[in-house]
Amino acid sequence: MTSPTLSDVARAAGVSYATADRVINNRGNVAEKSIAKVREAVAALGYVRNVAAANLSRGRVYRLAFLIPRGSNAFFNRIRQHIEHTAAHQATERVTAEVIEVAAFAVEGLQDSISDLLERDFDGVAIVGLQSAALEVPLAALRDKGVAVVGLVSDLPQAARAAYIGIDNIAAGRTAGRMVGLAHGGRGGRVQTFAGSLDARDHAERLTGFREVLQTDFPQLELLDPIMTKDDAQVLNAQTRQALGQTELTALYNVGAGNSGLIAALQEERGTRPFCVVHELVAHSRQALLERHIDLVIDQRPDVEINRAFTVLRALIDQKELPPMPDLVPTIYVRDNLPADTLTDKMKAKIDD
Amino acid sequence: MTSPTLSDVARAAGVSYATADRVINNRGNVAEKSIAKVREAVAALGYVRNVAAANLSRGRVYRLAFLIPRGSNAFFNRIRQHIEHTAAHQATERVTAEVIEVAAFAVEGLQDSISDLLERDFDGVAIVGLQSAALEVPLAALRDKGVAVVGLVSDLPQAARAAYIGIDNIAAGRTAGRMVGLAHGGRGGRVQTFAGSLDARDHAERLTGFREVLQTDFPQLELLDPIMTKDDAQVLNAQTRQALGQTELTALYNVGAGNSGLIAALQEERGTRPFCVVHELVAHSRQALLERHIDLVIDQRPDVEINRAFTVLRALIDQKELPPMPDLVPTIYVRDNLPADTLTDKMKAKIDD
DNA sequence: CTGAAAGCGCTTACAG
DNA sequence: CTGAAAGCGCTTACAG
Known part of the structure; x- marks a missing residue:
């Protein structure tokens, strides 16, 4: 038995x-x-x-690193928070996790940070990546050293990592498109999108998915050219005001960050405002949902992603088969299915966007 | 260090x-x-x-039981499948899980099954429960024996279990209401709901949440009295046909099971069909979504629930603090954010509803 | 009330 | 190429 x-x-x-x-x-x-x-x-x-016995006998410690873009972006604050949280609660299991900040969205900075990893004794690293061949050399060196590497939220070059932990951004964009389409209830309308930059693969993919659905299933909707915002709340605020003033818009979709600016602009709107969809559930998008300034938030569940990053890295390090895991899916929030807010006030204070 | x-x-x-x-x-x-x-x-x-060392030294095995309603309900098939799957992949960790089927939705049958548990040597049990004081005695006996007990999907009397693992059904109903409201795009309409039985607490709660949102935020929608279906596909099919024939409906919401009947009725509909929301992503609801016979599926992510049941039961058995866990949230699926279908053909064949 | 010792299933030197 | 033995951090009789 x-x-x-x-x-x-x-x-x-x-x-x-x-x-x-x-x-x-x-x-x-x-x-x-x-x-x-x-x-x-x-x-x-x-x-x-028996992996537990093996680990015990060899005094196994899992040393993990997470490379996350620096800056005060609300979403990455949430990611950071979940990493620390998860690591703390895995104390019993002898897992340590270090968050390493890298210059945001800069290939060279990321390249250097990955090279620096070689000097440290990590068993596994999760990297918020970029699609750039320049990363392949340092990543190969890491792998040769026996370090497990996964892409997180934003993928690395495929060959350079063992797994990608993040959502399908085309699906996310399609989902937004579907909801915007439905919300018109068969009527026509005019839709404005916003993106940080088309160089960001996730932004481009979301726009693509969004456009696909609108063109195919809601041809009565007119889709205006996307406005570029650099994910800057100030820019978003100004652009939103201007867009609202110019024409009659029936829907807004921001694929990127900087939502606090968009929300502020919407808040001043008198009469009926356009249907509005944004990404990532953070303090201000949650509040905007509750206060009815926006309608929908599409979230990638960073808590689930981080959890999964730990699990996958451990499995890779143990060289054991990956446990079965539910698909990572773009999650739709309305004001009625919001999870309880677990952020502490201290964390909230640190967050802006 | x-x-x-x-x-x-x-x-x-x-x-x-x-x-x-x-x-x-x-x-x-x-x-x-x-x-x-x-x-x-x-x-x-x-x-x-160090829990791992402790478990090793005492040859710890976690013997878990899951009490699940008998019958060929697609949703509980999915639950059963996830239990077996998860148990199999925890083999290394010395966890065994036995699925015990009980007469569906019958207090006495459940009572007996819980009493039977006393004869067996389980460390923890997850029970798809009912709200009935009659369960309190056998559950208390279980607890006195040192068995960890949690409610799963449908809660047990609060005092009789250590935790509830399932979604908030009022929130689920509100979410459905929000989506139905949005899909009218400001226009009026007439909405028909279906439920298995109002004795089922989850059904009643979903209707309540749905009604709340419609009355408060979409007063231009007329909400017809719910039709009772016993979760029977035949009944649902007949009732849907009749309802569609009688008046001009703009939306349908089924809080219970039996969706294959509803979908079949909708499939025959010519011209524009009403906006349609159902619960639980299973083979036929997924297909109906893809084939555009329905618009939205609200899912409780049984995979996540089962995962959590294992984690929570282990923590309770170890008498250690519960790890932090993301909230269980009613998940909205449209045809664009469906997870990959992981069911094997063999499993599919077994499923009906 | 207290302590010494074997054993859980493994890994890691060390000796042949 | 092969084997005997100590040790990982705990629990469980057993003896005092």
């Missing part, structure tokens, strides 16, 4: 414990014959290595 | 390892003085018990 141990395997194979261990862990220096015997015994008994 | 062990604590406190262990684990038979000394040492060193 109780699962077989390595001793059982060794006995069944007619070899010593140490030899059985050698083949289980591919330590080499074992006769072909012994390998075969052990393999058979493993199969016959259905042996499965 | 490396965390202190119980030996460190014992040494610092000037007592033997065994005595330190006694106070850490409240085993009793320790002099007040020793207790105090150990407590001080623990505080001074910041000792935290």
